[in-house]
Amino acid sequence: MKKPMVDAARGAARVRDLLVTGVSRHAIGVAVDRGELIRVRKGWVAARDADPLLIAAARDGVILTCVTQATRRGLWDVGLADPHVAAPPHAGHIAASGHVHWEKPAVPRVPGTLEDPIENVLAIVARCQPRDTALSIWNSALHRGLVDLDMLRRLPLTESGRALIDEATPFSDSGLESVVVPRLRWLDLPLRRQTWIAGHRVDLLIGECLVLQIDGGHHVGMQRTRDIEHDARVMLLGYHVIRVGYDQVMNRWAEVQDVILRAVAQGLHRRG
Structure with a gap:
């Protein structure tokens, strides 16, 4: 053919x-x-x-970048509907819909390209998104091996990008994890990500035995059943499990935090 x-x-x-x-x-x-x-x-x-997004980018003379390209690369999806695109800093009128980024890229763009390289995506995400959202996307890229921290350190990043380098880790498998951990640091308790318990990793271990499991969009069907089975095995080992979802973390964080605080107040994070 x-x-x-x-x-x-x-x-x-x-x-x-x-x-x-x-x-x-x-x-x-x-x-x-x-x-x-x-x-x-x-x-x-x-x-x-x-892909209609690529056709639109070619039509408008822009490049897919930031959270839009992060989602296309399989990184954490923050659920923003409007496309984020890039245009040369000195470009003329751009009629593209969505959010247009005009800043100079960290890595030079090949003429004719429609998709930003991952380094530019992360650099722009760092400037564009709230810190916890940006950290989630950075951690997702590191976890998938799309980029490494040593290389990122050598790039001409802005202050927001430099700050994320000190926080980012390749060991976080969930964007939601990256949002939750910074929000709980003030508790001054051990917060261990991806700890192996009962044959599988748990998202977050608070203290000695309070487990926080964070469900993304893929926790449905058989995956959901396996999660429930694992929760039972974890609890039989003397751990306490709190399971929350995307909407709770992103839109109802005060409720999630309240549940965690009440568990800690009862000493459920300690053994004995």
Whole structure:
């Protein structure tokens, strides 16, 4: 089967870049006439089944970045509907919808690219998002091995990015974890992430035996059943389990904190 000039994975491409690879203008025109490609704007074409976000970025002359690109890379999704895109600092009028970032990138962008590299994504997230949200995305990138702290330290980051380097860790598997731990440090109790208990890791161990389990969007169906079974095994070992979800942590934190404080007040974080 003939490989498409612009496949869905690439989304869209500049005509000049296709010409460099040996594709002729005539072939591009034929592909457009056959409906295999669509003309996005002057000098740009896209696969008909390409990601609408990539097509929009090509149309508007911007680059997907910040929380939008973080979500596309499989990092923690903060649930923002409006796209975050980047434009050159000295670009003219940009008609893109959503939030436009104009700052100079930490890593130079290849001409014609529509997606920011992970280093730029994290640098912009650090400036754009609240600290706990940004830390969640950074930890998610580190945990997945998309970037490492030593490399981030060598980048020309802003003060907000430098502050996150001191807090970020590759050992956090949950964005919600990264939100919760900074909010509980004032308790002045041991807070151990990803501790192995009863054959599986728990999200957070507070003190000696108070377990906080944090459910993301994937905790449904069989996963939910396995979580409940594990909770029972953990409690049989003498631990106390508090299980909370995304909405509770992000939108009703005062309620979650109140439950934890009442558990601590009763000494449920201590053995004996």
